Amino acid sequence: xxxxxxxDIEIEVAEGTTIMNAARMIGGDIVPPAMCYYSSLPxxxxxxxxxxxxIAAGSTKDPRPMPKLMVSCSTTVQDGMIVKNRTSEKVIxxxxxxxxxxxxxxPLDCPVCDQAGECDLQDLGFSHGKEGSxxxxxxxxxxxxxxxxxxxxxxxxxILCYRCVHVAxxxxxxxxxxxxxxxxxxxxxxxxxxxxxxxFSGNMIDVCPVGALTxxxxxxxxxxxxxxxxxxxxxxxxxxxKAVVWMFGKQVYRVSVRQDKYGEVEVEDxxxxxxxxxxxxxxxxxxxxxxxxxxxxxxxxVISQGHYEKPNPLKNATKNIE
Amino acid sequence: xxxxxxxxxxxxxxxxxxxxxxxxxxxxxxEKALKTMSAQExxxxxxxxxxxxxxxxxxxTGMKWSFLAKPEGVPRYxxxxxxxxxxxxxxxxxLMEKLPHLMVEGMITSSYALGAxxxxxxIRGEYMFVLDILEKAIAEAYAKGWLGKNILGSGYDLDxxxxxGGGAYICGEETALLESLxxxxxxxxxxxxxxxxxxxxxxxTVVNNVESICAVVPIINIGADEYLKIGTEKSSGTxxxxxxxxxxxxxxxxIELGLSVEDFIYGDEWCRGIANGKKLKALIPGGxxxxxxxxxxxxxxxxxxxxxxxxESLSDGGFASGSMLGSxxxxxxxxxxCIVRNTWNFARFYAHESCGQCSPCREGTSWMEKxxxxxxxxxxxxxxxxxxxxxxxxxxxxxxxxxGDAAAWPxxxxxxxxxxxxxxxxxxxxxxxxxxxxxxxxPSITL
Numbered sequence: 001x002x003x004x005x006x007x008d009i010e011i012e013v014a015e016g017t018t019i020m021n022a023a024r025m026i027g028g029d030i031v032p033p034a035m036c037y038y039s040s041l042p043x044x045x046x047x048x049x050x051x052x053x054x055i056a057a058g059s060t061k062d063p064r065p066m067p068k069l070m071v072s073c074s075t076t077v078q079d080g081m082i083v084k085n086r087t088s089e090k091v092i093x094x095x096x097x098x099x100x101x102x103x104x105x106x107p108l109d110c111p112v113c114d115q116a117g118e119c120d121l122q123d124l125g126f127s128h129g130k131e132g133s134x135x136x137x138x139x140x141x142x143x144x145x146x147x148x149x150x151x152x153x154x155x156x157x158x159i160l161c162y163r164c165v166h167v168a169x170x171x172x173x174x175x176x177x178x179x180x181x182x183x184x185x186x187x188x189x190x191x192x193x194x195x196x197x198x199x200f201s202g203n204m205i206d207v208c209p210v211g212a213l214t215x216x217x218x219x220x221x222x223x224x225x226x227x228x229x230x231x232x233x234x235x236x237x238x239x240x241x242k243a244v245v246w247m248f249g250k251q252v253y254r255v256s257v258r259q260d261k262y263g264e265v266e267v268e269d270x271x272x273x274x275x276x277x278x279x280x281x282x283x284x285x286x287x288x289x290x291x292x293x294x295x296x297x298x299x300x301x302v303i304s305q306g307h308y309e310k311p312n313p314l315k316n317a318t319k320n321i322e
Numbered sequence: 323x324x325x326x327x328x329x330x331x332x333x334x335x336x337x338x339x340x341x342x343x344x345x346x347x348x349x350x351x352x353e354k355a356l357k358t359m360s361a362q363e364x365x366x367x368x369x370x371x372x373x374x375x376x377x378x379x380x381x382x383t384g385m386k387w388s389f390l391a392k393p394e395g396v397p398r399y400x401x402x403x404x405x406x407x408x409x410x411x412x413x414x415x416x417l418m419e420k421l422p423h424l425m426v427e428g429m430i431t432s433s434y435a436l437g438a439x440x441x442x443x444x445i446r447g448e449y450m451f452v453l454d455i456l457e458k459a460i461a462e463a464y465a466k467g468w469l470g471k472n473i474l475g476s477g478y479d480l481d482x483x484x485x486x487g488g489g490a491y492i493c494g495e496e497t498a499l500l501e502s503l504x505x506x507x508x509x510x511x512x513x514x515x516x517x518x519x520x521x522x523x524x525x526x527t528v529v530n531n532v533e534s535i536c537a538v539v540p541i542i543n544i545g546a547d548e549y550l551k552i553g554t555e556k557s558s559g560t561x562x563x564x565x566x567x568x569x570x571x572x573x574x575x576x577i578e579l580g581l582s583v584e585d586f587i588y589g590d591e592w593c594r595g596i597a598n599g600k601k602l603k604a605l606i607p608g609g610x611x612x613x614x615x616x617x618x619x620x621x622x623x624x625x626x627x628x629x630x631x632x633x634e635s636l637s638d639g640g641f642a643s644g645s646m647l648g649s650x651x652x653x654x655x656x657x658x659x660c661i662v663r664n665t666w667n668f669a670r671f672y673a674h675e676s677c678g679q680c681s682p683c684r685e686g687t688s689w690m691e692k693x694x695x696x697x698x699x700x701x702x703x704x705x706x707x708x709x710x711x712x713x714x715x716x717x718x719x720x721x722x723x724x725x726g727d728a729a730a731w732p733x734x735x736x737x738x739x740x741x742x743x744x745x746x747x748x749x750x751x752x753x754x755x756x757x758x759x760x761x762x763x764x765p766s767i768t769l
Contacts, residue, residue, distance in 0.1 A: 186678030
C-alpha cells in the first residue's frame with residue numbers, strides 16, 4: 001500500500017492505482033471530471049484532457065514537482081505523491097480551456113438534444129467552464145447518420161472520446177465503426193451505412209458522454225427529466241437482464257444500463273452489467289420487466305430533481321436528533 | 323572545410339550500388355562490431371560518443387539504447403524512423419536516396435548492439451521512390467550475406483524490412499509510428515509505458531531517426547574518442563543541415579557542430595548568403611516546429627555572444643530569445659517575407675496533421691489556423707493576437723504527444739518577436755490583402 005495526498009486529503013491505495021481511481025476512493029468534489037475515461041473499458045482515457053491535475057511532488061524518493069499537468073486517469077500514483085486538483089489554479093484554468101476547446105465545434109443544441117439533462121458535457125461546462133466563448137469562426141458540421149438499425153449518430157455533437165470504439169472492441173468480435181480522417185475533421189463513422197448490428201451495440205449509446213449516439217426507439221419522445229427511472233430486471237439469456245427502465249405512467253420510454261455516480265455501467269462481481277439490444281430496444285412493455293423500485297440517480301444535473309425515492313430512515317433519524 | 327563523416331563519399335559515382343560502397347570502406351563497422359565487439363560494447367561506444375538523436379528532440383541515442391528492457395524470451399525490435407515530414411527538413415531523404423547502403427549498414431550495427439533480430443525502416447509514404455532504392459540495397463545486402471541468418475559467421479541473425487507509411491506527419495511520432503507499423507490508425511499512445519519497455523507488438527523497441535542510425539557507422543569505425551573530438555563539448559559529431567529559403571545555395575550540408583551560424587549562412591562552402599542581395603529577416607533553425615528567430619538574435623545570442631550551430635548555443639536564452647537545433651531544417655527568410663503568412667502556413671499544416679485524438683490539439687490547432695487566416699487576410703483585430711497567444715499556451719504541454727507543442731511554439735515565437743507585423747495586418751487591412759511578399763501572386767485562399 002502506498003500513500004498519496006490529493007487536495008490535502010491523504011489516502012492509502014494499492015500500487016498501480018491511477019490518480020483518478022485514488023480520488024474516486026476519497027469521493028466527493030475532489031474527483032476530477034472524466035469525459036473519455038471509462039473504468040470498465042480497458043484502453044480508454046487520456047484523450048479528453050479534462051482530468052488534468054497538477055503534481056506538486058512526484059514521490060517521496062523524488063519530490064520534484066512535474067513540469068506539465070498530468071492526466072489523472074492514466075497516471076499511476078507513487079508513494080508520497082502530492083496531487084493538486086481543485087486547489088490548483090493552473091488546473092482550473094487549463095480545464096476551463098479544455099472545456100472551451102470541446103465546445104468550439106459542439107453545436108450546443110441542448111434544447112433539441114435527447115442527452116440534455118444527463119449529458120456529461122453539460123455538467124462539465126457548468127462546473128468547469130467559463131461563460132461565453134471566444135470562438136467566432138464557423139463550426140465544422142456533419143449530417144446526422146444512421147450507423148445501425150437502432151442508433152443515430154450526430155457527429156456534430158461528438159467530442160471524440162473514443163468510448164464507443166472501445167466498447168465495440170470489448171463487446172463485439174469485430175468492430176465495424178471507428179474514426180475516419182484526422183484533426184478536427186475526424187469523425188466516428190462506418191464505411192457502410194447501418195453496418196452496426198451487433199446484439200450488444202446499444203451499449204454504445206450509454207457510454208457516449210454526449211448526445212452523439214442516441215437511441216432511435218426513444219429519441220424525441222420525452223425529456224429525460226419527465227421520466228421516472230426504475231430499477232428493473234428481466235430473464236435474458238444473452239445479458240444480465242439488469243437495467244433501468246425510464247417510465248412515464250405505465251409506459252416504458254427507454255431502457256438503459258444501470259449507471260453509477262460517474263456515469264459508468266455498474267459492475268457486479270467484476271462483470272459490468274451491459275444489456276443486449278433485445279432488452280434495450282424491444283422490451284418496451286412494462287410486462288416484460290420485473291420492476292424493483294425507483295432508481296437513485298446520483299448526478300448534479302436537473303435529472304435528479306423531482307424524483308421520488310425510497311425513504312431513507314437513517315437520514316430522517318439524524319434530522320430528528322438535531 | 324569541415325570534416326565529413328556521413329557524406330564522405332557522396333560524390334563518388336555509383337556509391338548507391340553495393341560494390342562501389344564496399345570499395346569505399348562500406349560495411350566495415352559491421353565487420354568490426356560483429357567480429358571484435360560484444361553488443362554491450364557497441365552500446366557503450368555509442369553512449370561514450372555522446373551522440374544526440376538527430377530527429378529533433380536531441381535525446382542522447384546511447385542513453386535511449388541503455389533504457390531498452392531485455393526480458394528473457396521476448397523479441398526486441400529496432401525501428402528506424404524515416405517518416406521525415408517536417409516542413410523544411412529533407413536530410414533523411416537525401417541520405418537514404420544517395421547512400422542506401424549506409425542506412426542498411428547502420429541498421430545492422432545498431433540492431434546487433436540492441437540484440438534485435440528483426441528491424442524495420444518505417445518510411446514516409448511520399449518517399450516511394452526511396453523505398454525502391456532501399457529495397458534494392460537490402461536485396462544486395464542479403465545476397466552478400468550482410469543480412470539473414472548467421473551474419474559473418476557470428477551466429478547473429480537479422481531480418482530488415484521497409485514499411486511505407488500512409489503519408490501522415492503524426493506517424494513520425496514514435497508511438498504513432500509503432501501503431502501505424504502494426505497496421506492500426508496512427509494515433510500516439512499514452513506514455514508511460516515507453517517503447518523501450520512496451521513498443522512494437524508489446525515488445526521492447528528502440529525507435530531512432532535515420533541520421534542517428536547512420537551516425538553509428540562512423541562512431542564504430544573511428545571510435546568514440548575520435549568522434550568526440552568533432553563538434554563541441556555538448557554537441558558531438560557532425561550534423562546534416564537541410565538549408566532552404568532565401569539563400570543563394572540551398573541544399574543538404576554536413577557540418578561539424580559548433581560552426582557559427584554566420585559562417586553557415588554567409589560562408590562560401592555553405593549557403594553563400596541571402597539570395598538577390600536582400601537582407602536577412604528571420605531564421606527557423608530546426609524545422610517548422612521550433613521557434614523563429616528575428617535578425618538580431620541569429621548571429622549572436624541575447625547576451626551578445628556568437629551563435630553557433632549546436633544544440634546548446636541555438637537554445638541559449640530559452641524560448642524567450644533562443645530556439646532549437648531540432649531536425650536541422652534550416653529555413654531562412656529575407657526582408658520581403660511575411661511572418662504572419664508564414665505562421666499561418668505552418669498553423670495550417672499542423673491543423674491538417676493533428677491526429678484528432680486529444681482535444682487541445684484537435685480543436686486548438688484548427689482554431690489557431692482560422693484566427694491566423696483571418697489576420698493574414700486583413701479581417702482580424704487586435705484581440706485576435708492576444709487570443710492566439712492565449713490558445714497556444716493552453717495547447718502547449720496539455721497534449722498526449724509533442725505535436726501540440728510543435729504547433730504552439732512557432733505561433734508563440736512569431737508573436738513574441740514580430741508582434742508589430744501582426745498589428746500591421748490589423749491596422750492596414752487593405753494592404754494585408756493586396757500586398758505580395760514575393761510569394762505566389764494570387765493567394766490560394768478565398769478572400
